[in-house]
Amino acid sequence: MIKVIFSVLLKNYIKIFSLSAVALLIYTLALYFVYPVSFTAVSTVLPPEQQKSQGLAGLLGGQDLGSLLGGGGSGSSQLYAEILKSRAASEYVANHIELKGYYGDYPMVELHSKLLRDLEVEVSKEGIIKVGFTIETGHFGRNDADKKAAAGFAAKLTNTFVMALDSINRFKLHNKAKLTREFIESRLTQTKTDLDSAEQELAKFQQQNKAISLPEQLKAAIDAAAKVKSDIIATQIELEYLLKTMNDDAPEVQAARMKLNSLQKEYNKFQSNSDELFIGFKDAPELGVKLSNYYREVKVLSEVYLLLQQQYFKELIQEQKDIPTIEILDSAVPPIRTSAPKMVQSMLTAGILFFILTFLYYFKKEDEVKKYLA
Numbered sequence: 001m002i003k004v005i006f007s008v009l010l011k012n013y014i015k016i017f018s019l020s021a022v023a024l025l026i027y028t029l030a031l032y033f034v035y036p037v038s039f040t041a042v043s044t045v046l047p048p049e050q051q052k053s054q055g056l057a058g059l060l061g062g063q064d065l066g067s068l069l070g071g072g073g074s075g076s077s078q079l080y081a082e083i084l085k086s087r088a089a090s091e092y093v094a095n096h097i098e099l100k101g102y103y104g105d106y107p108m109v110e111l112h113s114k115l116l117r118d119l120e121v122e123v124s125k126e127g128i129i130k131v132g133f134t135i136e137t138g139h140f141g142r143n144d145a146d147k148k149a150a151a152g153f154a155a156k157l158t159n160t161f162v163m164a165l166d167s168i169n170r171f172k173l174h175n176k177a178k179l180t181r182e183f184i185e186s187r188l189t190q191t192k193t194d195l196d197s198a199e200q201e202l203a204k205f206q207q208q209n210k211a212i213s214l215p216e217q218l219k220a221a222i223d224a225a226a227k228v229k230s231d232i233i234a235t236q237i238e239l240e241y242l243l244k245t246m247n248d249d250a251p252e253v254q255a256a257r258m259k260l261n262s263l264q265k266e267y268n269k270f271q272s273n274s275d276e277l278f279i280g281f282k283d284a285p286e287l288g289v290k291l292s293n294y295y296r297e298v299k300v301l302s303e304v305y306l307l308l309q310q311q312y313f314k315e316l317i318q319e320q321k322d323i324p325t326i327e328i329l330d331s332a333v334p335p336i337r338t339s340a341p342k343m344v345q346s347m348l349t350a351g352i353l354f355f356i357l358t359f360l361y362y363f364k365k366e367d368e369v370k371k372y373l374a
Contacts, residue, residue, distance in 0.1 A: 012362040016355065023354040028347055036136040037147065038340040040120070041155035041332040043162050047127030048076040048326070077127040080326070084121050084131060084165055087112045092164035097157065102135070119161065128329070133158040134339060151334035158332035169325040177318035183244070184315060187237055188308045195301040202294040209291075222296045225270035228263060229296070230303030235260045237308075 009016070083089060090112040093099075103114050120132035135154040137146040239256040246253055 009359070012359075016358045016362060019358045020351065020354040023358075024347065024351045027350045027354070031346060033140065033142060037142065037150070037338045038134050038136045039147070039151040039154045039335045040132050040134040040339040041151070041158040041335050042130055042132040042330075043158045043332040044329040045080065045129040045131065045162060045165070046327040046329050047129070048080070077123045077129050080129055080165060080169075081121045081123050083168055084129075084161055085116060085119070086168070088168055089161060089164040090115045092167055093157065093160045096160055096163070102153070118157075131158055131161055131332075133161065133332075136340075147338075148334070151336075155332040155334045162326070162328060162331075166324055166326050173325065174319060177315050180241070181312065181315035181319055183241055184308055184312045188305070188312055191301060191305045191308060195298070195305050198294070198297040198301050202291075202298050205291060205294050219295075221270065222292050223299060225267065226296050226299035226303060228267045228270070229300045230307070232260065232263045232267060233300065233304045234307055235263060237304075 087108070091108060093115065094108065094111060099111065099115075103111060106114065118134045120130075120134070122130040122132075124130070133154050135150045135157070137150045235256060239253065239260060242250070242253050242256055
């Protein structure tokens with residue numbers, strides 16, 4: 001069989017190479033003058049910086065959306081990549097750039113698919129995000145005007161997708177801050193009402209019994225207990241907040257419950273005579289016990305109110321601020337070189353293909369082959 005192949009090549013090599021060369025020439029001319037050229041503009045976004053949790057959960061020891069969207073590492077970079085591929089990002093781009101002239105008039109679902117086809121998102125092992133968008137010229141688009149328009153449009157679309165990422169990120173953080181602020185606001189109002197009532201009760205008791213102050217040692221014990229009690233209430237608020245946004249078996253929920261149990265055990269020591277560091281409340285005289293209870297209630301509510309008030313203003317600022325949430329290392333610029341077609345690679349592949357097809361044509365016509373096959 002090998003002898004037959006060489007025989008066919010020796011007899012027809014001039015025809016084979018000539019026809020292959022003509023076909024390759026026609027293909028090259030069509031590729032260069034007729035086939036659309038593509039430009040890919042690339043923008044680079046730095047990975048999100050590692051930040052401490054902000055918001056209610058951040059203050060009380062949990063994790064919120066701010067840390068999820070603004071946290072560090074490739075995990076957050078991967079989240080950014082998924083946001084870029086979302087329909088929300090495509091809708092943002094469609095609202096800011098006229099796409100009908102290039103893609104045609106399609107519903108958003110189809111337009112999203114077409115945008116994803118030309119969008120390239122890559123996350124490096126360091127977490128750096130590369131966003132690229134490819135635009136083709138029309139047929140016979142080798143003139144400078146068409147190439148310049150395509151390159152500029154590719155850069156514009158790439159930068160707009162990066163803007164979409166920032167816009168979606170801000171919107172999510174804004175909404176999260178708003179929900180947290182509203183939640184804290186309701187608890188703050190209730191705590192203020194309870195604090196006012198507790199202060200009135202303490203003042204009334206002091207007036208009736210002429211009890212103005214507590215012994216310093218007992219007061220120190222009450223202050224310590226009140227601090228733990230305020231931590232318990234704060235953790236209960238945190239747990240309530242987490243249960244509104246997470247499943248019951250979420251790690252953050254389980255951690256908050258463990259923290260609550262630990263604080264409750266610590267607080268129970270203050271209610272027991274076994275604690276040698278402080279005078280137990282049960283050992284205090286009757287009026288002292290009542291006064292200590294009133295004092296403790298005011299102290300606890302004051303601590304909780306201060307905590308909630310600080311967080312309320314933090315969330316209010318977070319809700320109203322409007323600053324970029326991503327860091328752009330390199331904005332997209334109109335590319336100078338085309339990304340497709342790759343002339344050398346295409347010509348080499350086409351040349352080999354034309355040679356094989358031409359050879360097979362003469363191979364089948366050869367009498368020796370027919371005799372061999374017979």
